[in-house]
Amino acid sequence: MSAQTQMQALDVAKYMQELGKQARVASREIARADTMQKNAALLAMADAIENERPALVEANQRDLDRARATGMDAAMLDRLTLTEARIDSMLEGLRQVAALADPVGEMTDFRYRPSGIQIGKMRVPLGVVGIIYESRPNVTVEAASLCLKSGNAAILRGGSEAIEANRALAGCIAKGLEAAGLDQNIIQIVETTDREAVGHLITMAEYVDVIVPRGGKGLIERISRDARVPVIKHLDGICHVYIDDDADLDKAERIAVNAKTHRYGTCNTMETLLVAQSVAASILPRLQQAYAPFEVELRGCEKTCELLTGITLATEADWSTEYLAPILSIKIVSGLDEAIEHINTFSSQHTDSIISENYTKARRFLREVDSASVMVNASTRFADGFEYGLGAEIGISTDKIHARGPVGLEGLTSQKYVVLGDGHIRA
Structure with missing residues (x-):
């Protein structure tokens, strides 16, 4: 490895560590944000995207021109294309997520035990969600909206083929967070196209609580094999x-x-x-x-x-x-x-x-x-989060533990036990 390559690798590692640290801090802020504040951010994101339509289409066109020049196949080009209809769908998704019930803090299943204490469960955010995806720039907005509403911070790593559109969308997301008075580090887009960024993201267990890969079978197999963080995934759609x-x-x-x-x-x-x-x-x-x-x-x-x-x-x-x-x-x-x-x-x-x-x-x-x-x-x-009334989806899970099927707000939360007593002690 040359000195220059070593320096680049160190720079990517340092950059990803910084994203992780910022996400962990931001996760605590979004976890305590109230529903009105989160909804305000989502609606402000929608307004920003609406206002930036021409710039988004122009950025996506640069991605498409580069993709065609490299010989990208028709199916992948279709995924990469950000049409007016897909922008409309992103806006509707943001507004639908804002209209959904907030799962965070919901308490259920309370029951008395013979000791007199009450036992129940409270729904809580996962923390920091790392999302790795290919081609589709609309995933950037879907992932951001669901992570935000479910009280999670997110680190989003889109494919290099969609970098221009993702950067433009990141600007709209940042405007939405700022308008609601929230930390812009709650949703972070990985700016580097260096493949090493993925390797760092999936092994940063101290900062990242779950990884959601969306893309081809090769990408998902690699992440499932190498990740040191729990993964929500599906390999194929047969x-x-x-x-x-x-x-x-x-x-x-x-x-x-x-x-x-x-x-x-x-x-x-x-x-x-x-x-x-x-x-x-x-x-x-x-x-x-x-x-x-x-x-x-x-x-x-x-x-x-x-x-x-x-x-x-x-x-x-x-x-x-x-x-x-x-x-x-x-x-x-x-x-x-x-x-x-x-x-x-x-x-x-x-x-x-x-x-x-x-x-x-x-x-x-x-x-x-x-x-x-x-x-x-x-x-x-x-079989789609939007069609299932989830507002959008962060992915489809074919796993059998935690989340299965389209993963929406509830799939991005967990539950903790809540115990209510009044001076009770164990005999």
């Missing part, structure tokens, strides 16, 4: 839709088309379609025709290839692939049992849906499919 024997085929067509084509580059997009043998001949030709205008490449099992012409034979690898592209794998199954078995074998435990008018089968699917979100007669694209 989502399924199963069209049952008792499905309404008009509903099935609408849902299967939406689940695949609404957006390709999201983790809640359907990647595998399962179809019951008894309805395959009726629904699959309709779906092939419906997917044609979207130029979706179909990869089917042997039975599917016998039924449809001009499609590719699926390989074993297709069942466990998150395409994030206009590609769909299709498998004809004997019925509900085989569908559940396939999902529990190949699913990433993110989101899976059944299309059926049979209540008993739907209940079995909900009970037996082991995923964070399980749906009946609905598109997998609904």
Whole structure:
């Protein structure tokens, strides 16, 4: 390692330590802030973003120009693009989070013990949340809003490809905090694009309480492997839709088309379609025709290839692939049992849906499919914090401890025991 490289590494380490120290101090301020002050900051952030629309679009355009020059693929470019509609969504998200009930300080489950004391629980912030994400600049605002409302400080490390837009958004967030009289270090954006910053962030256990990675499988695997801080994560979004024997085929067509084509580059997009043998001949030709205008490449099992012409034979690898592209794998199954078995074998435990008018089968699917979100007669694209009424989400968790599914305000808090006595002593 050259002297210059060593100096750069030391500078990054020092910079990240300083962010950590500032976040820890700021976390104490935001933890005691009242709901009105937090809501005022969120609404002021929305006003700042509205006022800075042209500058945000211009900054994002610089990111897009650089990304295209480096050969970024279409799915990643879509994630990176900050459209007017996505700015509107950010503003609505901020205002929705401001309107949500504040979970901090909520006390529940009080009960008397034989000793006479009362035992209950109080909801409290996690402390300092480190968020590492790629491409999507809207995540900066979503993460900031949820961390702020849930009483946490945040260190946000966006991808280098979105650095211009993230810096512009950071300015809007800072204006919102300042307008509400809050410490601007409550939400900090990592300004360096040096990859070493991530390595420091995920090992600063003295300053960071939890890490939330949002990005590709490689990034999340690396963070899960190397972090010395608890991680809330999901690795893949291998989502399924199963069209049952008792499905309404008009509903099935609408849902299967939406689940695949609404957006390709999201983790809640359907990647595998399962179809019951008894309805395959009726629904699959309709779906092939419906997917044609979207130029979706179909990869089917042997039975599917016998039924449809001009499609590719699926390989074993297709069942466990998150395409994030206009590609769909299709498998004809004997019925509900085989569908559940396939999902529990190949699913990433993110989101899976059944299309059926049979209540008993739907209940079995909900009970037996082991995923964070399980749906009946609905598109997998609904697996989203905004759609679930959380205001926004900081990520999707496929873990089974603490938070599972879209992680909103409650997922960014914990609970501590509260004991109420009146001079009680233990006998």
